[in-house]
Amino acid sequence: MYRIILQDEKGQKLQLTGTPQYTVTSVSGLDPASATVNISENALFDGATFNSSKVNSRNIVINFAINTPAEDGRIALYKTVKPKRPLRVYVSGTRRKAYIDGYVESLSVDIFGQKEVAQISILCPNPFFSDINSPFTAVGDIELTAINTGDVETGMLITLTAEYGSISSPTVTNTLTGEYITVTQSMSLGDVVTIDTTAGQRSVTLTHNGTTTNIINKLDPTSTWLQLEIGENMFEQTAAMHGENVVTTITYKVLYQGV
Secondary structure: EEEEEEOOOOOOOOOOOOOOOOEEEEEEOOOOOOOOEEEEEOOOOOEEEEEEEOOOOOEEEEEEEEOHHHHHHHHHHHHOOOOOEEEEEEEOOOOOOEEEEEEEEEEEEEOOOOOEEEEEEEEOOOOEEEOOOOOOEEEEOOOOEEOOOOOOOEEEEEEEEOOOEEEEEEEEEEOOOOOOOEEOEEOOOOOEEEEEEOOOOOOEEEEEEEEEEEEEEOOOOOOOOOOOEEEEEEEEEEEEHHHHHEEEEEEEEEEEEOO
C-alpha cells in the first residue's frame, strides 16, 4: 500500500492515506515522466536523424474523497494545499520512499456532491523523485567512491577543502570514465571551493575568510560537468601543487524515474 503525505513550504504536513479523513481513489503521474525526442526528417534517406531528447516536467493528479466530518477535512486541505504555492509530495511504497517538489496548479472540491470529493493537480519542474534519505555524502582525501542506487544519472555538489595547507588548481577525475573538472584557483589553508554540477544550477565558488565569491571564470575550459552514473563511481582528487592538502566531499541525491 502506498502512503501519500503533502507538505507545504512552511513544513506543515497533511496525510492523505492511512487516515479516516480522506480516501484516495486514484493518483496519476507517479510512473516515469514522458520525454520529448527531437528528430529531423531527411529527403535523401529512409527514416530520420536524432537531434536531442529530454524528460519533460511531471504532472501529479490526486483524486480523493473527503470523509465525514467533511468540512474539517476540507479546511485542513485549504490550509496546506494552496494554488501557485510550492508543495512537496512524499510517496512511500514497500521498497521505495521518495519525495518530489512541485507547485499547486489547482485544487478543486465538489462541496455539494452526494460524496464530497476533491482533486489536486501538482506541476513538478524536476521530473525525478528523490530518495527520502537524500542527500547522500561521500568523503575522501585522494580517492573516494560514491554509489548511485537510483534510476538516472545525477549532478552533485563537490566540496574541496584546503584542510592541511595551501593547494593550486585542484582537479577531480572520474577514474572510470576519464572525465574531469579542474578549477585553476590557488587555495590557502581553510579555503573551500564548491562545485555544483547539477543541471540548471551549475556554479563554482570560493569561500575565503568567510566570504564566498563566484569563480566560475576559473573553470578550466576542457572540464566536464561531472555526473554520477548509475552504480559505483570512483573519483580521484589531484592538483597542480599540494593535492595531498585537500579533503573532498561529494554530496548528491539518489533519483528515481517513478515510485
